[in-house]
Amino acid sequence: MANLAILGGTRVVPENQPLYVRPWPPRDEATAEKLKELYMSGQWSFNSPMEQEFENEFAKYHGTKYAIFMANGTTTLECSLAALGVGPGDEVIVPALTWMATALSAFYVGANPVIVDIDPKTLCMDPAAMEAAITPRTKAIIPVHVYGSTADLEKILAIADKHGIPVVEDCAHMQGGFWNGRGVGSWGKVGSFSFQQSKTMASGEGGICITSDPELAEKIYLLKHIGYSRGVKQGQARHAPEGLICHNYRATAFQALILLEQLKGLHDLIETYGKHARLLTDLTKDIPGLRIQEPGRLANPQGYYSFHFIFDGEQYNGIDVKTINAACTAEGLGIPNGTHGPVYKHPLFNLKPGQFRFGTGNNCPVCEKIFPRTLGISHQVLTDENTMIKLAEILHKVTSNLDELRQYQASQNK
Numbered sequence: 150m151a152n153l154a155i156l157g158g159t160r161v162v163p164e165n166q167p168l169y170v171r172p173w174p175p176r177d178e179a180t181a182e183k184l185k186e187l188y189m190s191g192q193w194s195f196n197s198p199m200e201q202e203f204e205n206e207f208a209k210y211h212g213t214k215y216a217i218f219m220a221n222g223t224t225t226l227e228c229s230l231a232a233l234g235v236g237p238g239d240e241v242i243v244p245a246l247t248w249m250a251t252a253l254s255a256f257y258v259g260a261n262p263v264i265v266d267i268d269p270k271t272l273c274m275d276p277a278a279m280e281a282a283i284t285p286r287t288k289a290i291i292p293v294h295v296y297g298s299t300a301d302l303e304k305i306l307a308i309a310d311k312h313g314i315p316v317v318e319d320c321a322h323m324q325g326g327f328w329n330g331r332g333v334g335s336w337g338k339v340g341s342f343s344f345q346q347s348k349t350m351a352s353g354e355g356g357i358c359i360t361s362d363p364e365l366a367e368k369i370y371l372l373k374h375i376g377y378s379r380g381v382k383q384g385q386a387r388h389a390p391e392g393l394i395c396h397n398y399r400a401t402a403f404q405a406l407i408l409l410e411q412l413k414g415l416h417d418l419i420e421t422y423g424k425h426a427r428l429l430t431d432l433t434k435d436i437p438g439l440r441i442q443e444p445g446r447l448a449n450p451q452g453y454y455s456f457h458f459i460f461d462g463e464q465y466n467g468i469d470v471k472t473i474n475a476a477c478t479a480e481g482l483g484i485p486n487g488t489h490g491p492v493y494k495h496p497l498f499n500l501k502p503g504q505f506r507f508g509t510g511n512n513c514p515v516c517e518k519i520f521p522r523t524l525g526i527s528h529q530v531l532t533d534e535n536t537m538i539k540l541a542e543i544l545h546k547v548t549s550n551l552d553e554l555r556q557y558q559a560s561q562n563k
């Protein structure tokens with residue numbers, strides 16, 4: 150008789166007692182009532198009071214003077230680069246492990262992304278690889294605070310400052326995260342966040358730039374509002390600065406309201422995620438060959454979009470992480486592989502060599518080696534203590550039955 154549920158053994162989590170995973174996106178009646186009021190008010194867009202309130206609160210939380218709310222977390226990156234004057238002939242350094250938007254934003258402004266490798270422990274951009282990629286053409290650097298870690302802002306900013314290159318933090322995964330006492334996104338020239346449906350704060354779509362530089366704040370605002378300055382009525386429009394080609398990247402007050410409500414609970418939510426991430430780390434630390442993505446060195450609290458396991462001990466040689474996920478799913482809770490991967494290998498990434506380049510060599514070996522060994526749970530799974538305890542039990546069981554895992558995998562490959 151097999152032990153693993155995937156081979157007919159008894160499940161860790163009985164089928165009729167599913168583990169708690171927070172329903173996502175979060176919804177509540179009080180917010181629905183407020184949305185109705187906002188709808189009836191007719192103040193839906195164009196720098197409405199609700200958008201301004203959300204911008205002010207989000208900036209305050211993360212420690213900047215200004216915030217510019219817009220359509221999504223891709224336009225925020227594009228506008229950040231455009232406001233910094235990045236354009237054709239320039240290069241922008243981005244890490245290999247990220248969503249495509251980070252790299253494509255450089256291309257949208259006519260520049261070329263330069264993709265550099267990641268740190269094997271935090272999975273964020275490796276500062277040394279970043280420094281090695283700098284050339285006279287480098288006009289911006291975009292570190293990404295990925296999954297459940299924070300890029301080493303201290304090291305990255307020291308190198309960037311030495312070379313006089315501005316940093317744009319991609320905080321799409323990191324709402325509410327702090328580094329060395331101040332919010333992420335407040336350390337670079339601009340911080341960019343996404344509120345797409347899956348993110349830690351979610352309004353279907355949405356994004357925000359934060360900065361304390363008044364000139365950048367103004368430019369980013371012009372860029373997203375087709376050239377109107379903040380507070381300018383339609384009839385009083387003036388030309389945007391020479392060369393600043395603006396867009397309509399506005400979001401609506403409805404999204405701002407949903408996010409403002411979520412922001413009120415953000416601190417407690419991040420604390421809960423952190424507590425459960427530490428518990429899960431502790432409960433799985435004696436599993437041989439398994440390690441956890443390390444939180445940022447000076448991150449406190451560390452924000453979480455997801456929590457990642459890395460199965461790169463030799464015990465797992467020949468065992469696909471998909472097999473591990475299938476076995477965990479059969480026990481009662483799946484741990485899917487992330488969607489990001491090495492950005493240049495994503496099926497939708499279609500820049501050609503010449504349109505982008507690698508920092509050094511012709512790939513990013515650390516990212517290519519580690520990504521296929523990772524599995525992660527999304528933040529919604531981090532909300533419940535019992536779910537952590539059961540997940541650890543599942544992992545202990547699955548990783549102590551590696552022969553059965555191999556047997557199952559072989560049967561699948563026939």
Ligand SMILES: *Cc1c(COP(=O)(O)O)cnc(C)c1O
Nearest residue numbers: 221222223248250321343344345
């Ligand atoms: C989601 C995401 C973005 C882009 O956000 P959208 O709102 O989907 O455009 C940018 N960077 C990273 C790392 C992301 O995960």
